[in-house]
C-alpha cells in the first residue's frame with residue numbers, strides 16, 4: 001500500500017515546512033489550506049474524514065487564535081476556537097484511521113507550558129486537546145502508531161509577523177528581544193517530522209517536544 005501523509009494547514013508556515021519535509025518520504029501527500037479544510041467547520045471536518053478514512057501520517061495543524069486580554073475573549077470566540085483547536089482534532093483522531101506503524105503529529109504551542117497573558121484561547125484549548133492526544137496514544141501504541149506533540153516557540157512565519165505587527169514590531173524585533181537573537185526556522189520542524197517518519201521512530205510517543213530554542217524556563 002502507498003504510504004500516505006495528510007498535513008492540515010500545510011499551505012504556509014510550519015505546516016508547509018512539514019509538507020516539504022515529507023514530500024519525498026511518502027507516495028501520497030495531501031496538503032490542505034483553510035479553503036480546503038477550515039478546522040473551525042465541523043461539517044467540513046467530517047466530510048474531509050469521509051474522503052480520507054486512512055493514512056500513515058496525520059499532521060494536526062491549524063491557524064492560531066488571536067492574542068487578546070482575557071476580558072476581551074467573547075463567547076463566540078471561545079466556541080469558534082473550541083471547534084478549531086479542539087473538537088475538529090478529536091473528530092479527526094476518531095475518524096481518520098492511522099495505519100499500523102504510522103505517526104500522528106500535533107502542532108501546538110510553547111504557551112501550553114508557559115501560558116502567555118493574552119493567549120488564554122491557545123493555552124487552554126490546546127492543553128485540553130493534548131490530554132485527549134495522550135489518551136489516544138495509549139491505545140495507538142499497541143499498533144506501533146506514535147503520537148508526538150510539537151510545541152513551537154516564536155517561529156518565522158506569517159503568524160509571527162502578524163502578531164508582531166499588532167504591537168508595531170517585526171520578526172527581527174521579536175528576535176532581538178530573545179536571548180537567542182533569533183526565532184525558530186520552520187524548516188527545523190519539517191526536518192524533525194521527516195526524521196520521525198523516514199527513520200521509523202516509534203519509541204517516542206505521547207510526548208510534547210518543545211521547539212523553543214531553549215528559551216522556556218520549564219525543567220520537564
Ligand SMILES: NC(=O)c1ccc[n+]([C@@H]2O[C@H](COP(=O)([O-])OP(=O)(O)OC[C@H]3O[C@@H](n4cnc5c(N)ncnc54)[C@H](OP(=O)(O)O)[C@@H]3O)[C@@H](O)[C@H]2O)c1
Pocket residue numbers: 008009010011012013014015032033034035037038039040061062063064065084107108109110151152153154155156157158159160
Ligand atoms: N509561528 C509561531 O511563532 C508559532 C508559535 C507557537 C505556535 N504556533 C502555532 O502553530 C500553528 C501554525 O502556525 P504558523 O505560524 O505556521 O501559521 P501561518 O504561517 O500563519 O500559517 C497558517 C496556516 O494555517 C492555515 N489556517 C489558518 N486558519 C485555518 C483554519 N481555520 N482551518 C484550517 N487551516 C487554517 C493557513 O491556511 P491558508 O494558507 O489557506 O490561510 C496556513 O496554512 C498555529 O496553530 C500557531 O498558533 C505558531
